[in-house]
Amino acid sequence: MLEGNTGSEESFIQLVTRYKSEPESVYRTWFINNDDRLKAFRTIRRGVIQVIADIKNGTFGNDFKGSSLEFVLNCIAEQKQVFMGVAHPFYWKPKLRIPDIYENDVNKRAFGQFLQNCLTATREEQLLREVILLDEKRIKGLGPAVASILYFLHPTLVPPCNTAIVSGFNKLFNEKVKLGSWKEYLRMREVILHTNHKFRSHLSTDLGAMGGLLFDVGDMKLLPPGGQALSPEETKKIERQLTKRHQEVVNEQQQESLHTEMQYHLLRVGKKLGYDVACASNDKGRTYQGQVFSFMCLDSVPDLGIDKDTQSTIGLIDVLWFEKGTSKIAAAFEVEKSTSIYSGILRLTDLHYSLPDHTTTLYLLIPDSREKELRLQLIRPSVRSSSARFHYIRFSELREHCDAICRFGADKGSLVKIASTMEVSLQRCS
Known part of the structure; x- marks a missing residue:
């Protein structure tokens, strides 16, 4: 010994x-x-x-x-x-x-x-x-x-x-x-x-x-x-690191859960309104309230007749609604819980210009606390000069009205009723 x-x-x-x-x-x-x-x-x-x-x-x-x-x-x-x-x-x-x-x-x-x-x-x-x-x-x-x-x-x-x-x-x-x-x-x-x-x-x-x-x-x-x-100092430093890391992961998980909830509501509403729906290709394994996204969605985004890279980029948009049995996109949604709002705007803008013959309604879903941040992004010259027009929906509005839209809604226009537009944002910023 x-x-x-x-x-x-x-x-x-x-x-x-x-x-x-x-x-x-x-x-x-x-x-x-x-x-x-x-x-x-x-x-x-x-x-x-x-x-x-x-x-x-x-x-x-x-x-x-x-x-x-x-x-x-x-x-x-x-x-x-x-x-x-x-x-x-x-x-x-x-x-x-x-x-x-x-x-x-x-x-x-x-x-x-x-x-x-x-x-x-x-x-x-x-x-x-x-x-x-x-x-x-x-x-x-x-x-x-x-x-x-x-x-x-x-x-x-x-x-x-x-x-x-x-x-x-x-x-x-x-x-x-x-x-x-x-x-x-x-x-x-x-x-x-x-x-x-x-x-x-x-x-x-x-x-x-x-x-x-x-x-x-x-x-x-x-x-x-x-x-x-x-040393006591080293021990305290390690304890602080552990506490900080744990809180960061918990906060991130809470944000992801909120993001998943909003995607679920959009998929559910889209199906109830008669559309084929798809989530981002890397989100198919997500579940909410026991519902697996892959069971709710198309197996893959239909061939849009565009180049492979652009097709892949569009496949990463959070939620897409397609006219039933077709490859025509009726509505596209980006859920911006904590990531850059501008990146979501760019993805939807790319979709708009890649498919000019599609009458696609573009939506941004945001936490209520980020509405001011979104309005500032929507008045950027590059966004205002674009022919793309955006609607945005606050998380609280989608959560509150989801069941009613599923029950009484007729088509994608039903969702516009709870949305705000860039023009409203300009009025609020002025």
């Missing part, structure tokens, strides 16, 4: 040095000189892709045993030592209904989407956003054990997590991180990344090295130095 005795940087370096030189340490037996470890990254990545596909196809099953997820966790468990027991949190426990991703289809899809988004993420903030959003869903029993899967997808950004690692972290940093909490894991992760960067010349950009150190400390193979590795 190896011992340390102070909390200084020097003693931490000595601890790392002993960790790297001890023949039975995780570093020596797993992290380096281990071809199987490197092969596991490819195998586990392919396994995660299969989990996602099974969830999408409805073939994932209602138990851990025999599932593609079991294969992934078995591959991780074969890494031994630092990943011993990694599959236990994923065993289906019927009496406790945990983890609730087997019999609950909504949670199962959410888990699949989480894995999909993490698999394709290229930046740290994307990964953290997905973790925070998963935590917000409060899926019973689905905690930071998932981080051990994410480690094999992003080894420089996500440290592995298990009981021994958390125990080692608490001993090394005089902390009281609780196992099973995503918020606690994210705090632990920040300290790990901070320390790993601070001592980067002694460890590795691959967080498996640091994870192994914590595992050996937690498993009592290595005794840590006393004291706290982070």
